[in-house]
Amino acid sequence: xxxxxxxxxxxxxxxxxxxxxxxxxxxxxxxxxxxxxxxxxxxxxxxxxxxxxxxxxxxxxxxxxxxxxxxxxxxxxxxxxxxxxxxxxxxxxxxxxxxxxxxxxxxxxxxxxxxxxxxxxxxxxxxxxxxxxxxxxxxxxxxxxxxxxxxxxxxxxxxxxxxxxxxxxxxxxxxxxxxxxxxxxxxxxxxxxxxxxxxxxxxxxxxxxxxxxxxxxxxxxxxxxxxxxxxxxxxxxxxxxxxxxxxxxxxxxxxxxxxxxxxxxxxxxxxxxxxxxxxxxxxxxxxxxxxxxxxxxxxxxxxxxxxxxxxxxxxxxxxxxxxxxxxxxxxxxxxxxxxxxxxxxxxxxxxxxxxxxxxxxxxxxxxxxxxxxxxxxxxxxxxxxxxxxxxxxxxxxxxxxxxxxxxxxxxxxxxxxxxxxxxxxxxxxxxxxxxxxxxxxxxxxxxxxxxxxxxxxxxxxxxxxxxxxxxxxxxxxxxxxxxxxxxxxxxxxxxxxxxxxxxxxxxxxxxxxxxxxxxxxxxxxxxxxxxxxxxxxxxxxxxxxxxxxxxxxxxxxxxxxxxxxxxxxxxxxxxxxxxxxxxxxxxxxxxxxxxxxxxxxxxxxxxxxxxxxxxxxxxxxxxxxxxxxxx
Numbered sequence: 001x002x003x004x005x006x007x008x009x010x011x012x013x014x015x016x017x018x019x020x021x022x023x024x025x026x027x028x029x030x031x032x033x034x035x036x037x038x039x040x041x042x043x044x045x046x047x048x049x050x051x052x053x054x055x056x057x058x059x060x061x062x063x064x065x066x067x068x069x070x071x072x073x074x075x076x077x078x079x080x081x082x083x084x085x086x087x088x089x090x091x092x093x094x095x096x097x098x099x100x101x102x103x104x105x106x107x108x109x110x111x112x113x114x115x116x117x118x119x120x121x122x123x124x125x126x127x128x129x130x131x132x133x134x135x136x137x138x139x140x141x142x143x144x145x146x147x148x149x150x151x152x153x154x155x156x157x158x159x160x161x162x163x164x165x166x167x168x169x170x171x172x173x174x175x176x177x178x179x180x181x182x183x184x185x186x187x188x189x190x191x192x193x194x195x196x197x198x199x200x201x202x203x204x205x206x207x208x209x210x211x212x213x214x215x216x217x218x219x220x221x222x223x224x225x226x227x228x229x230x231x232x233x234x235x236x237x238x239x240x241x242x243x244x245x246x247x248x249x250x251x252x253x254x255x256x257x258x259x260x261x262x263x264x265x266x267x268x269x270x271x272x273x274x275x276x277x278x279x280x281x282x283x284x285x286x287x288x289x290x291x292x293x294x295x296x297x298x299x300x301x302x303x304x305x306x307x308x309x310x311x312x313x314x315x316x317x318x319x320x321x322x323x324x325x326x327x328x329x330x331x332x333x334x335x336x337x338x339x340x341x342x343x344x345x346x347x348x349x350x351x352x353x354x355x356x357x358x359x360x361x362x363x364x365x366x367x368x369x370x371x372x373x374x375x376x377x378x379x380x381x382x383x384x385x386x387x388x389x390x391x392x393x394x395x396x397x398x399x400x401x402x403x404x405x406x407x408x409x410x411x412x413x414x415x416x417x418x419x420x421x422x423x424x425x426x427x428x429x430x431x432x433x434x435x436x437x438x439x440x441x442x443x444x445x446x447x448x449x450x451x452x453x454x455x456x457x458x459x460x461x462x463x464x465x466x467x468x469x470x471x472x473x474x475x476x477x478x479x480x481x482x483x484x485x486x487x488x489x490x491x492x493x494x495x496x497x498x499x500x501x502x503x504x505x506x507x508x509x510x511x512x513x514x515x516x517x518x519x520x521x522x523x524x525x526x527x528x529x530x531x532x533x534x535x536x537x538x539x540x541x542x543x544x545x546x547x548x549x550x551x552x553x554x555x556x557x558x559x560x561x562x563x564x565x566x567x568x569x570x571x572x573x574x575x576x577x578x579x580x581x582x583x584x585x586x587x588x589x590x591x592x593x594x595x596x597x598x599x600x601x602x603x604x605x606x607x608x609x610x611x612x613x614x615x616x617x618x619x620x621x622x623x624x625x626x627x628x629x630x631x
Contacts, residue, residue: 007161009342013199013349014176020195021180021188021357038387042185043365044111044277049190051283054274055290057193060200060354061270062090062295067200067302067351068328075306076316076327078248079236082303083582085248087575088257090292095567097265098288099610100560101436103617104532105268105275106284111384112276112362113137113268114370119531120435121443122524127374129446134370136428136450137269138400142359146400147407149352154408157345166408173349178401181357182394186277186365189357196350197294203340203347204301208585210335211308219587224311232317236310239583239591246490255496259503263429266436273362281619289570289610296578304585305331320487356404363400364393372396427453427499430507434514437536437560439525444517448510456509457502461495474498535560559616566609573602 040047075082110116114133118126154169163169180188215221226233235242241253268275271288278284309316309327312334316327332344368389373382381388431449434441462472474480484491519525525541526548528534533555545554580595614620 003338003341005339006342006345009339010345010349013346014172017192017195017350017353018176018180021184021192023184023191039368039385039389040111042390043361043393044273045185045187045190047277048279049187049274049277049283051278051280051286052290053190053194054278054283054287056197056294057190057354057358058271058274058287058291059294059298060193060197060351061358062291063200063298063351063355067298068348069325071299071303072306072309072328072331073319073321073324073326074247075303076309076313077319077324078245079238079310079317080307080582080586081238081241081245081248082306083300083575083578084241084253085256086296086299087578088253089260090295091571091575092257092567093261093264094288094292094295095570096261096564097271098285098292099567099570099613100535100563101265101268102275102285102288103281103614103619104436104534105272106278106281107618108532110276112366112369113272114366116267117446119528120520120524121446122521125443129443130370131374132450133267134366137366138363139403140454141269142363142400143403144407146356146359146404149355150404150408153348153352157348170405170408173353174401177353177357178360178397181360181397185390186273186361189354189361190274190277192357193354196354197298199343199350200298200347201301203344204298204305206340206343207305207331207335208301210340211305212585214335215308215311217587218585221307221311222586222588225307225586228311228314229317236307236317237586239579246487247493249493252493252496255493255500259429259496259499262503263432266429266432266434269366270358270362273358273365281617282614285610285614285617285619292570292574296574300578300581304582305335307585308335356401359404360397360400364396367396367400368393427457427502427506430503431510434510436532436534438514439529439538439541440514440519442514442517442520445510445514448513449506452509453502453506456506457499460502460505461498472498474501530554535563556616562616563613566606566613569602569609570606573599573606576602 071082071085074085078085105116108116108119110119112134114130114137117129117133121129150166150170150173153173154163154166157163157169157172180192184191212218212221215224222237225236229236235245241248241250243249271291274287275284278287306327309331313330316324319327332341336344368382369384372392373379373384373389376382380386382392383389428449431441431446431453434445458472460472460474462475463470480494484494522541522544526544529538529541529545535555542554576595576599580592580599583595584592
């Protein structure tokens, strides 16, 4: 239970967030000068945010409810290889977004991700695409994550403060959060995220020190784990994923690599708001780089202390999701004294408030720009750049928040929410790369993936409504049901395999539809090509642009492969740093030094490659991205 000093710390944090969020509106946003774009001012902080700040903000946003119950819950049933739960999900995906897509997105000069389709596809049907994309993001991504965040808060605050009902938890958190987002807009979100990140890092460092202190240091912690788990110590202390592990074996790690990575960067929502708000093209690319570094620092500091629980509570290693998600509460209760316990609770609030505030800010922006404005395009109240659009956005925040609260009351498992969202996103994701990299992708390709993908995902796994169950196609595959029935943890691993299978089938479906239908009109494609300068296979469109004497605006060939290779270098560099911290936490110093050497060498090389890449993309306004007619 939290002591009075802990409650004071939490109250001080909440009041500090409120004050900082309100003040932020003066730091980045304008002062109402004549002709100022109020919409950009409120939703994009006047497009003046540094890349590092947007990156740290996005990292804090990504943590959400995962920060405690989910990640620490997985750490106690996986052990040291827990790093391979988050490294595959984020490292390569975010580096690809940084090196291949970020600069191009910002150079488009748009406000939201769905606005991209007004350029990519022709005709009035682009309104349908924008409306569907926006609603899909709000209902399939934002509302569930808001609900998951609030559920995560309740899972910690319940035991800590003796709160039994979710309504009490919501009444503590939501008023503060809603006020600073309502007043400060996106600037309030970004600035408070920096403070929230500092709180998260501070709390996690304190927890790491407390665990190592109680167990006598890294080497003694490893010895204690070996004594508590004579049969499983090798798996718990392994550097790499363990074959046939019941929760996180190599195949599940591969699924977590493929599903969140494929398509990343080809479509944007929350990260788009940060890309478009950056003060320069280079800052837009740096946003994702800073994000992945910041995220991994926070996740490593968060999950490593859970090793201490495997000494005190050996039974947790075999716990199922509902039980293991209590691990973070145990960690705080047993290792932190009063006052410091309050810092950890404030860190939990920080992660969740960051996520929810970001979703509210971007969700309301895209509903205004890509739904309301498309349905009533002639309405003066919501004209682009108007103050009226800001007020409509504020009202729509309440709608999104209401949807998130509804999810909170329906959900019980945090990792379950993550898996379903990964599957729904993954089913559609391949077309996101296709629409940037292949000139033949058209409206029908998009429709097949965006509508057909989630349907395929549900058909594979089946559908349960109350007591009514429609079996999925995979249930007829020999061994599938038995594998899922082994345990709840095994079922979640198989659910990730379902997501990967759904992605592959959807990809084949939209590619087939693309080949059977006509491409977008050449006029639309050439306009898009000259403005977006996409990479990949655009040879017919490139040829048409050259024929029209537009060679000066055509990107050089080879930019895609170059960007992907640099992304791999960056991903391996940051992953090596995480593995160095992991093995160092249990006293394997030689191994830690080896990983650290790799991280430093590749990091140095990455900086050189990154600078060259920015020059080639024209991110510094003097690059050589375009090729003459001779190329």
